[in-house]
Amino acid sequence: xxxxxxxxxLLGLIIPLxxxxxxxxxxxxxxxxxxxxxxxxxxFDTWWDLQSSGELALNxxxxxxxxxxxxxxxxxxxxxxxxxxxxxxxxxxxxxPLFNFFRQIPVVAWIPFLIxxxxxxxxxxxxxxxFGAFIPMALKTLEGIKGVPASYLEVVRVxxxxxxxxxxxxxxxxALPSISTGLRxxxxxxxxxxxxxxxxxAGEGIGNVMVIARRLFQTDVVLVGVIVIAxxxxxxxxxxxxxxxxxxxxxxxxxxx
Amino acid sequence: MERLGxxxxxxxxxxxxxxxxxxxxxxxxxxxxxxxxxxxxxxxSGCGKTTFLRLVVGLEKGYEGEILLDGQRLNGxxxxxxxxxxxxxxxxxxxxxxNVGMGLKNPKSGESRKTIQEHxxxxxxxxFEKHYPHQLSGxxxxxxxxxxxxxxxxEILLLDEPLGALDALTRMYMHQELERIWMKEDITMxxxxxxxxxxxxxxxxxxxxxxxxxxxxxxxxxxxARPRDRAGYDFANIKEEVLAEFQxxxxxxxxYSI
Ligand SMILES: Nc1ncnc2c1ncn2[C@@H]1O[C@H](COP(=O)(O)OP(=O)(O)OP(=O)(O)O)[C@@H](O)[C@H]1O
Ligand SMILES: [Mg+2]
Numbered sequence: 018x019x020x021x022x023x024x025x026x027l028l029g030l031i032i033p034l035x036x037x038x039x040x041x042x043x044x045x046x047x048x049x050x051x052x053x054x055x056x057x058x059x060x061f062d063t064w065w066d067l068q069s070s071g072e073l074a075l076n077x078x079x080x081x082x083x084x085x086x087x088x089x090x091x092x093x094x095x096x097x098x099x100x101x102x103x104x105x106x107x108x109x110x111x112x113x114p115l116f117n118f119f120r121q122i123p124v125v126a127w128i129p130f131l132i133x134x135x136x137x138x139x140x141x142x143x144x145x146x147x148f149g150a151f152i153p154m155a156l157k158t159l160e161g162i163k164g165v166p167a168s169y170l171e172v173v174r175v176x177x178x179x180x181x182x183x184x185x186x187x188x189x190x191x192a193l194p195s196i197s198t199g200l201r202x203x204x205x206x207x208x209x210x211x212x213x214x215x216x217x218x219a220g221e222g223i224g225n226v227m228v229i230a231r232r233l234f235q236t237d238v239v240l241v242g243v244i245v246i247a248x249x250x251x252x253x254x255x256x257x258x259x260x261x262x263x264x265x266x267x268x269x270x271x272x273x274x
Numbered sequence: 275m276e277r278l279g280x281x282x283x284x285x286x287x288x289x290x291x292x293x294x295x296x297x298x299x300x301x302x303x304x305x306x307x308x309x310x311x312x313x314x315x316x317x318x319s320g321c322g323k324t325t326f327l328r329l330v331v332g333l334e335k336g337y338e339g340e341i342l343l344d345g346q347r348l349n350g351x352x353x354x355x356x357x358x359x360x361x362x363x364x365x366x367x368x369x370x371x372x373n374v375g376m377g378l379k380n381p382k383s384g385e386s387r388k389t390i391q392e393h394x395x396x397x398x399x400x401x402f403e404k405h406y407p408h409q410l411s412g413x414x415x416x417x418x419x420x421x422x423x424x425x426x427x428x429e430i431l432l433l434d435e436p437l438g439a440l441d442a443l444t445r446m447y448m449h450q451e452l453e454r455i456w457m458k459e460d461i462t463m464x465x466x467x468x469x470x471x472x473x474x475x476x477x478x479x480x481x482x483x484x485x486x487x488x489x490x491x492x493x494x495x496x497x498x499a500r501p502r503d504r505a506g507y508d509f510a511n512i513k514e515e516v517l518a519e520f521q522x523x524x525x526x527x528x529x530y531s532i
Binding site for chain 1: 331332333350351352353355356357359361363365367368376377426
């Protein structure tokens, strides 16, 4: 059992490893010119330089702060809207069409207006991120609450539960897995958008480091940026995933049956 | 003194609306159930048994006719009418103990704990308090659902094929248990079943339904002394009478299911 799990994880590493070897081979022999794609070793050195000079940490801190605020703002408002629409039919009738309309708009389409309204400083970035984070959170919360099986609600109707007990006994436990998925989607969206926002508007941040590096043709720095973004995003999702298993793990398997 | 819990159903019609036309599911149902009676409803699949039960529970609205409890029209579900659904409907995120305690006002109190424990013992689930529904077999889940429905001492217990998922031996054991619970709690029970023997062993009256639309074809009283002898002559006669309603005949009554 344990062995099988480890084996399955190892399978996922095979192709990345092959790609890495190919990358190393093609770049170190300069079959691909270094201006287009730097060699792994160069990347590693550049990363080490950025790391030891403190530049990377400083910019990461800025990006993560923005993600944090944007994520919180988006997740909370999305959760509130989703909950309100899920629990109260009139709210759903009034707001769901508007929400469905709003969510068709790619978040990047808001950039011109957001800049016009908020300038290009922190508020722009945070609000931009929260727009993106808001949508999956509202959607998944609504979905979770709407998906509460009617058969369970009938059981508690027979027991004459008050609304609070219905909420606590049936709705929350039943909707939680979906809400938790919403949270994860919301965080990864926020992380993508912070890079987007920083590519657009100057200031510190990991995206901005990449913009500047591209202008200076420092492809190695750009690539370090790409890898750091990937690893951070991966790590954030893993952490949320672990928290989810920790708090809902049992729960999820029970719901799944 | 007259006891409470008389259920009267008068000229009950129930239609379900499908795309264009209405589907008449129950057609002119008339039935009176005295307090403390054990009634079985038997009939082919899709004849409207569950629909009837849901109407009596108060979960289904929109019908013609009257459903009266002690002369009062029903007004939605109530703690007084417990139900064991055809699918057991245990909440997957609650332990068996908590599921069984769902019908209690304050499930954490010492008294509630004792009641829960008693009911778990009653259905033979002692030792499974901390288990979750997905760790139970189908039959165990049904027994847990029975315990949950009984725990708040309803006046009327409605059971929708409560023993359907049990093997023959456990089923016979549960017949004894149900009979014992029914006598001890002095409760009215209305049970849907497909098992003729089960109906005869447990019921005071057997309601035979026919389908499309669902009507009551016949009400067969079972005036046998309890506990009932499945091998007895009278038992066989009543079985013959019930099966005749389904154009089935038997020389020798083993188990027949409809
Ligand atoms: N919500 C509904 N909407 C429309 N039609 C329904 C609905 N519920 C049940 N029916 C129809 O009503 C009829 C009776 O259904 P019901 O569930 O009462 O049957 P049943 O006698 O309990 O059958 P079984 O023994 O298989 O459980 C069926 O023809 C079914 O298609
Ligand atoms: Mg049914």
